[in-house]
Amino acid sequence: xxxxxxxxxxxxxxxxxxxxxxxxxxxxxxxxxxxxxxxxxxxxxxxxxxxxxxxxxxxxxxxxxxxxxxxxxxxxxxxxxxxxxxxxxxxxxxxxxxxxxxxxxxxxxxxxxxxxxxxxxxxxxxxxxxxxxxxxxxxxxxxxxxxxxxxxxxxxxxxxxxxxxxxxxxxxxxxxxxxxxxxxxxxxxxxxxxxxxxxxxxxxxxxxxxxxxxxxxxxxxxx
Amino acid sequence: xxxxxxxxxxxxxxxxxxxxxxxxxxxxxxxxxxxxxxxxxxxxxxxxxxxxxxxxxxxxxxxxxxxxxxxxxxxxxxxxxxxxxxxxxxxxxxxxxxxxxxxxxxxxxxxxxxxxxxxxxxxxxxxxxxxxxxxxxxxxxxxxxxxxxxxxxxxxxxxxxxxxxxxxxxxxxxxxxxxxxxxxxxx
Numbered sequence: 001x002x003x004x005x006x007x008x009x010x011x012x013x014x015x016x017x018x019x020x021x022x023x024x025x026x027x028x029x030x031x032x033x034x035x036x037x038x039x040x041x042x043x044x045x046x047x048x049x050x051x052x053x054x055x056x057x058x059x060x061x062x063x064x065x066x067x068x069x070x071x072x073x074x075x076x077x078x079x080x081x082x083x084x085x086x087x088x089x090x091x092x093x094x095x096x097x098x099x100x101x102x103x104x105x106x107x108x109x110x111x112x113x114x115x116x117x118x119x120x121x122x123x124x125x126x127x128x129x130x131x132x133x134x135x136x137x138x139x140x141x142x143x144x145x146x147x148x149x150x151x152x153x154x155x156x157x158x159x160x161x162x163x164x165x166x167x168x169x170x171x172x173x174x175x176x177x178x179x180x181x182x183x184x185x186x187x188x189x190x191x192x193x194x195x196x197x198x199x200x201x202x203x204x205x206x207x208x209x210x211x212x213x214x215x216x217x218x219x220x221x222x223x
Numbered sequence: 224x225x226x227x228x229x230x231x232x233x234x235x236x237x238x239x240x241x242x243x244x245x246x247x248x249x250x251x252x253x254x255x256x257x258x259x260x261x262x263x264x265x266x267x268x269x270x271x272x273x274x275x276x277x278x279x280x281x282x283x284x285x286x287x288x289x290x291x292x293x294x295x296x297x298x299x300x301x302x303x304x305x306x307x308x309x310x311x312x313x314x315x316x317x318x319x320x321x322x323x324x325x326x327x328x329x330x331x332x333x334x335x336x337x338x339x340x341x342x343x344x345x346x347x348x349x350x351x352x353x354x355x356x357x358x359x360x361x362x363x364x365x366x367x368x369x370x371x372x373x374x375x376x377x378x379x380x381x382x383x384x385x386x387x388x389x390x391x392x393x394x395x396x397x398x399x400x401x402x403x404x405x406x407x408x409x410x
Contacts, residue, residue, distance in 0.1 A: 028258065037256030046259040056265040059308060059406075060393025086257070096262065146262065150393055154408065157266040164259050171252040174322065200236050207232060 025066045026050030030043060030081070030169050032073025032136075037167055045160055051144070057099075060150035066106075067142040069167070071134035078135045078178065079169040085115065085125035086164035096120035096161040100147035105131065105140060119146065119163060136180070267388045268304040269351070273297070276362070285379070290368035297363075298384050300347075308388040309401050311344040311350050312360050316382040324382050327370045331361040341402040348401070357383045360384070385394040 027040040028050065039048035043055075051066045071079050088096040096119040103125070117123035118154035129138050273281040276295040283299040287292060300310060316325035337358040347357055364382060371380075389406040396404050 028256075030254070036254060037258075039256065039258045041260060045261045045263070048256075048258040049261045050258050051260045051262060054260075054262045056305060058265045058390055058392050060390075095264070099262065148264075152264075152406070156264055156340055159264045161262040161264075162259055163262070164257055166255055166257050168253065168255045203236060204233055 019197045023064075023066075024052040025068055026052065028067060028167055030069075030071050030073060030079060030167075031079070032071070035073075037169075041098055042057055044118040046162065047154050050165070051146075054146050057146065057148050059148055059152040061148040063146045063148075065145060065146070068139050068193045069107070069131055069134075069142065070139045071136060071169075073136055073171065076136075077171045078174055079131055079171050080133050080138045081131045081140070082128040082168045082170075083125065083131060084128045084166050084168075085122040087122045088120035089162040089164070092159075092161040092163065095156050095159040096163060098149065098156060099161075100149075102119060102145045102147075115141075119161065125165075135174075229238055243394070244279075265306055266304055267308045267390055268302075269308075269310070269386065269388055269408075270301045270303050271384055271386055272299045272301060272356070282337070284349060285381075288366045288380070290366055290371040290375075292366045294364045294366070295362070296372055296382075298360045299356050299358070300351065300360075302351045302353050305353050307350045307352045307391045309391050309394075309404060310347040310357065310386060310388050311402070311407070312338070313344050313385045314349075314361075315383040315385050317383065318375070319379045319381075323374060323378065328367055328375070329382055330365040330367050332363050332365075333361050336358050344402070346401045350386070 024041055026049075027038070029038040029040070031038060040052060041049070041052055043049040043052060050067050051065055053063050057063060069081055069083075071081070074078060087093075099119040101115065101119040105114065114129055115123055115125045131142075134140065163183065233403050257304055274297045275281055276297065281296050288294060298312070300312070302308070314328055314331060316330070318325040318328070333340070333345060338360055339348055340346075345360060351357055366380075387408050389404060389408070391404075395404060
């Protein structure tokens with residue numbers, strides 16, 4: 001039995017090691033109800049880093065990074081999601097100004113390139129750009145492409161470049177004409193309101209009955 | 224008194240019900256979050272090893288030689304980065320006297336199976352992959368007796384191995400001509 005377990009463990013380890021390492025996506029999740037954003041996966045240099053694929057880049061590289069922006073707010077709200085670029089940190093500008101960056105919405109992109117400039121710039125994302133209206137569980141994907149020129153100078157070896165993006169949401173109530181969004185949320189508001197109303201009515205009824213019963217007892221004692 | 228109590232209880236319950244219902248109504252919220260994204264660049268790094276045929280490091284302080292001596296000095300290069308690269312090596316000779324030249328004082332047994340001479344540089348014929356160590360460039364140095372005469376007595380001859388690398392990713396060698404790939408640093 002022990003031998004079998006050892007073989008199974010070894011096999012599973014071998015299979016795990018044999019699996020190709022998939023490129024990791026960045027994730028921006030709005031947790032809802034005036035909550036906060038969660039940025040994943042983060043990294044060694046920043047806990048809110050959305051660029052896991054843009055590490056250890058070399059001259060001539062063209063790398064892509066998908067970032068999924070998701071609304072995880074409850075079923076009662078829809079949100080408008082916006083983003084903007086704040087540019088590179090001061091000590092990163094020299095390095096990032098050498099690199100090209102494009103951002104586009106995918107796959108039903110109606111904004112060709114939202115951003116197409118040096119990675120240090122804010123360019124077309126200087127002002128807030130609306131990514132769309134998302135219902136609960138809704139997502140929009142951004143495809144980011146980083147281009148490193150083949151003639152990048154040797155002095156840019158082992159550099160770390162920081163650039164900030166901001167995301168903003170505005171919550172709005174669901175309106176009658178809005179599409180129904182399946183969310184997997186089992187909360188049935190109508191049922192709970194009905195149950196609460198019935199309970200309230202029963203409590204009131206019991207209190208009235210109890211009071212009447214006490215009054216009858218008092219009457220009986222008096223006579 | 225009893226009627227008042229009942230009224231208070233009923234009003235409280237209704238208020239509780241209303242507050243329960245009101246939690247499902249919505250305000251308009253706005254939230255902003257900032258992501259600090261990071262781009263890092265890679266590098267090319269290697270280590271030059273100089274060993275003797277005894278398996279020990281070649282002494283930093285050098286060795287005493289006589290004309291005609293053959294000194295064991297095996298030079299290899301080890302990759303110390305995560306990227307493959309092309310490599311070239313150049314022996315540079317020197318002597319601590321302006322009146323003398325060291326150029327013809329050394330004779331190296333170059334490993335021509337793996338290294339090819341072009342414009343004064345020995346180019347490694349392959350690609351050095353991460354973790355690899357190249358075959359030796361040369362393993363022995365002969366002090367040429369015909370060149371090292373009495374004028375060299377008490378002088379210090381130096382043999383410095385200079386190496387340069389350039390990435391092979393996104394940088395193919397057309398027709399295998401490694402010496403023609405772009406990116407070799409200036410000498």
